[in-house]
Amino acid sequence: MVATKTVLSLHRPLVLSTLLTTKRNSTILLLSTSTAKPTQQLAPNSAAAEAELAHYIKHLDSCIRSKSYAQAKNIHQQILASNANTATHIPDPLLLEKLVVLYSQCNETEHARELFDKIPQPNVFLWNAMIRSYSWNGPFDRAVALFRRMVSRGVAPNKFTFPFVLKACSALLSLEDGVEIHDRARRAGLESDVFVATALIDMYMKCGRLDEPRRVFSTMERRDVVAWNAMIAGFSLHGLYEEVTRFLLAMQRDGIDPNASTVVAVLPVVGQHKALRQGKSIHCFCIRRHIHRDDVLVCTALLDMYAKCELLGYAQRTFDSMRFRNEVTWSAMIGGYVLCDEIAKGLELFEQMVVDGASNMGSTSLACALRACARSGNSGRGRWIHCYSVKFGFLTDTTVGNSLLSMYSRVGSIDDALQFFSEMRTRDTVSYSAVISGCVQNGNATEAFSVFRKMQFTGVEPDVATMVGILPACSHLAALQHGKCSHGSVIVRGFASDVSVCNSLIDMYAKCGRIELAREVFDRMADPDTVSWNTIIAGYGIHGLGTDAVSLFRTMEDSGSSVPDGITFVSLISACSHSGLVAEGKHWFGAMTRKYNVVPRVEHYICMVDLLGRGGLLEEARGLIRNMPLEPDVRVWGALLGACRVHKNIEMGEEASRIIQSAGPEGTGSFVLLSNMYNAAGRFDEAARVRVVQREQGFRKSPGCSWVEIGGVVHAFVGGDGSHPESSSIYEKLENLSVEIRRLGYRADTSFVLHDVDEEEKERALLYHSEKLAIAFGILSLGRDVPILVTKNLRVCGDCHAAIKFITLAEKRAITVRDASRFHHFKDGECNCGDFW
DNA sequence: CTAGGGTTAG
Known part of the structure; x- marks a missing residue:
């Protein structure tokens, strides 16, 4: 481009002579006179140069018309390189026009703009070409800016200008600009022009306004397929299935035949609503009208629709029947498998793509495949795709990068995610969000x-x-x-x-x-959705306010706006469980299937076992497991084991742990419970053995950790922690407290200690449990009137639970502990959980 | 026509 500039200015003197003879456009004169220098080379052959130029322009024009852009660019190069006749280097106005059109159509917007700026008074045609180029390739705000400049220069936009600039507004989702331009179009009397109106409909639809398109549509002088399609695509965009079908029918009644674009616009919303019948009838329509055979868009849309309806067989058959496929086709198919939880097949297809469809490989396909890896926990494949992206230059693509971040965090390799994050060249909002939630999901x-x-x-x-x-x-x-x-x-x-x-x-x-x-x-x-209800119900649950949770559930029922789902009942039953409402919980478990058509899943059985188990109904819990219609997994037995531990039922606990152990590495979370169980039973060898197995299988027990927020700073402690700067006063406080609570009647319950050590050691270990450290620090740091909230990542230990009750007496203040299960509000020597947690 | 980050329970 720099070269172009140089060439043009070098030969500027010639412009004058040429123009003086041709008088094609007097404006060029103005451009050139200011910088005109004495010519070192007059133009004796200007007529010949003119002829040559004319020849080039004609050729260029025909290439542009036939969309042979490569050839057209070639001609431009020829003109630039043509030293034989220097006159051809001039910024001939017509040539410039052609070049602006060429480069704008080639989507080389910057290049086009550079040439455009050399034209002092572009005509509407050129403004349109330039605006069109921006509205297709962005930056979209430049299209709008250029439109404004055009208007301020007194050039009247025509029926082509409006659609272009409106397209930019929809891309920017700028309703404000759109409305302004709409106003101008109205004043120009172009509002009901088919093209303008269609563009207006599209713009309003994209910007989220549905009333205005209806109005514009109704005022249109005639409505072609494109206009109908704009309406349908707009409704489709907003997922308004009924409107889409209504317009589809109205369109046909109006004598307009749906075309391939209509089908492509309709199918996504059909898939979204899993309206399989409708989808199939559209498929039939396509076959009747011969509009699907080699149309990649239509076939891909059909494939996607079938995938969304979870008819993977149909989707795959559509995929197989296609003669041409593009990136979207592959991505939709891979994505379909991922959607239907057929992760392995999705990855298989991706592998096929690497072999057969590599030319179609793009960031979207990679993103789909990475999602599959994330879902399957297949970090090996994920890493492979990472390598592939490096090799084929996809790593700079933020979509791919963000997918990698997500994949690494989802498979638990948060360190890799952070590492990659630090190496990323461009980090957008999605990248940050992915890493932030990745950290949280990985417990950091x-x-x-x-x-x-x-x-x-x-x-x-x-x-x-x-x-x-x-x-x-x-x-x-x-x-x-x-x-x-x-x-x-x-x-x-x-x-x-x-x-x-x-x-x-x-x-x-x-x-x-x-x-x-x-x-x-x-x-x-x-309008709260189901998740909102679930969250607040669970919230009452963890606060031990089971009755409130139940009454809230009843309100949910009455409100009728949100339908309870599986999670609602998990929240509800566990709320009952935390409050000891055994009969209530049983009631809802029964009602769940009978009244709400929610099929109990393993999760619900876990809650029920927990409910019965905590309530001491261990036999009933075991009976429930034995009779459950689903395969009980380790989590179900884990819940029973937990209850056995609380109620110290060693025999049943052993049975549960045997079953958990036989399940192998699957029982990760249960290792801790199992080990604790053995410890509680005094079987320290077995407890130790469990931990060895656990370590061998690569599972790290998350260490018991407690923390307390003081003045916006979170202070965390692990058992026996000495790393805190205030450590010495914390330990001193604990020693004093220990004496105090003993005086009040506290006795250490050493069965909660995890290691095989002598009694005195055990007591010391108990004293320095993380929750006690955090509480001591809270007492030291917070004024008597400030409530103490300590959080623990695991369940609060039974000994600590007892000790904290005495601490509230000794300190005459309330203490709240949130553990993995619920809130414990300690006050006046009592806990609101009623020792039932 | 496809695609990147997100909420609820245990």
Whole structure:
């Protein structure tokens, strides 16, 4: 491009002579006179040059018309290189026009713009070409800016200008610009022009307004397929299945035949609604009209529709029958398998693509395949795709990069995710969000905060998903101050009415011990969805407020707007379980199937076993497992084992643990329980053996850890922790407390100690449990009137539970402990869980 | 026509 510039200016003097003789466009004169220098080379052959140029232009024009862009560019190069006749280097106005059109059509927008800017007074045609180029390739705001400049220069936009600039508005989702341009079109009397009106419909639809398209559509002087398609595509975009079918029928009644684009516009919403019958009839329509045979778009849309309807056989058959496939075809098919949980087949297809469809490989296909890896936990394949992306240059693509981040976090390799994240060249909001939620999912909420801070520092704007990602980090840490801060941020950014954000806020407040604030957020919601109800019900559950959870469920029923799902009943039954409402829980378990058509899944049996087990009905729990229609997995037996441990039923516990052990490595989470069980039974060798097996199989027991937020800073402790700067005073406080509570009647229950050590040692180990450290620090740091909330990642140990009750007496203050199961509100020597947790 | 990050339970 620099070269072009040089050439043009070098030969500028010639322009004058040529133009003076041809007088094609006097404006060029103005351009050139200011910089005109004495010529070193006159143009004796200007007539010949002119002829040659004319020849080139004609050739160029015909190439552009026949869309032979490569050839056209070639001609441009010839003109540039043609030293034989220097006159051909001139910025001839007609040549410039052709070149602007050429490069704008080739989507080399910048190049086109450079040439465009050399034309002092472009005509409408050129403005349109330039605006069109921006509206296709972006930057879209430039199309709008150019439109404005065009208008201010007094050039009247025509019926081609409006569609182009409106397309840019839809890309920008800028309703404001769109409305302004609509106004101009109206004043220009072009509002009901078929092209303009269609573009208006499209723009309004994309910007989320459905009333205006209907109005514009009704005022149109005539409606062609494209206009109908715009309406249908718009409704399809908003998932309005009924409207789509209504317009589809109306269109045919109006004598307009649906075409391939119609079909392509309709099928996504058909798939979305799993309207298989409709989908099949569209398929038939395609066959009748011969519009699907080699149309990649139609076939891909059909394939996708079948996949969304979970008819993978039909999808695959459509896929196989296609003579031509593109990236979308492959991606849709792979994505279909992933959607239907046929992960292995999805990966298989990806492998086939690597062999047979490599030319179609693109970032979307890679993203689909990476999603499959993430879902299957197949980190090997994921890494392979990482390598593939490096090899074939896909790594710079943010979609691929973000998929990799997600894949690594989903398979548990958060370190790899962080490593890759640090190496990424461009990190957008999605990248940050992926890493933040990745950290939280992998249990590292602190890291999530640090990434979040870095994000704000870098100036990448958080969006709704980012906030939904960071709020669980607050929930996890029970970091109320961080949570409130995030809530503030949510309000400032205008996300406060987003349903998912509210759901996360409800969860955050509930888990930070402020159930009343959770309720407030819930009550303010315009229309809570099922997740909202589930979250608030579970919130009451973990606070031991089972009765409130049940009454809330009844309200949900009455409201009728959200239908209870499987998770609702998990939340409800476990709420009953945490409050000892055994009969109530049983009732809802029965009603679940009878009244709500929710098929019990393993999760529900886990809750039931937990409910019965905690209530001491161990036999009944075991009976339930034996009679359950599903295969009980290790988690079910784990729930029984947990109950056996609480109720110290060694025999049944052993039975449960045998079954869990026979399941092999699957029983990861149960290792801890099992080991604790043996420890509680005094069988330290067996307990140790379990831990060895566990280690051999590569499972690390997450260490018991407790934390407390003081002034917005989370202080974490592990058992026997000496790393805290205040350690010496914490231990001193604990020693004093130990004396005090003993005086009040506390006796250590050493059966909770995990190691085979002598009694005195055991007592010391108990004294330094992480929850006690955090509590001691809380007492030291917080004023008497400030409530103490300590969070523990595992269940609070039984000895600590007993000790904390005495501590509330000794210190005359309330203490709240949130463990893996629920909140324990300790006060005046009692706990609201009633020793039932 | 496809595709990247997100909420609820145990």
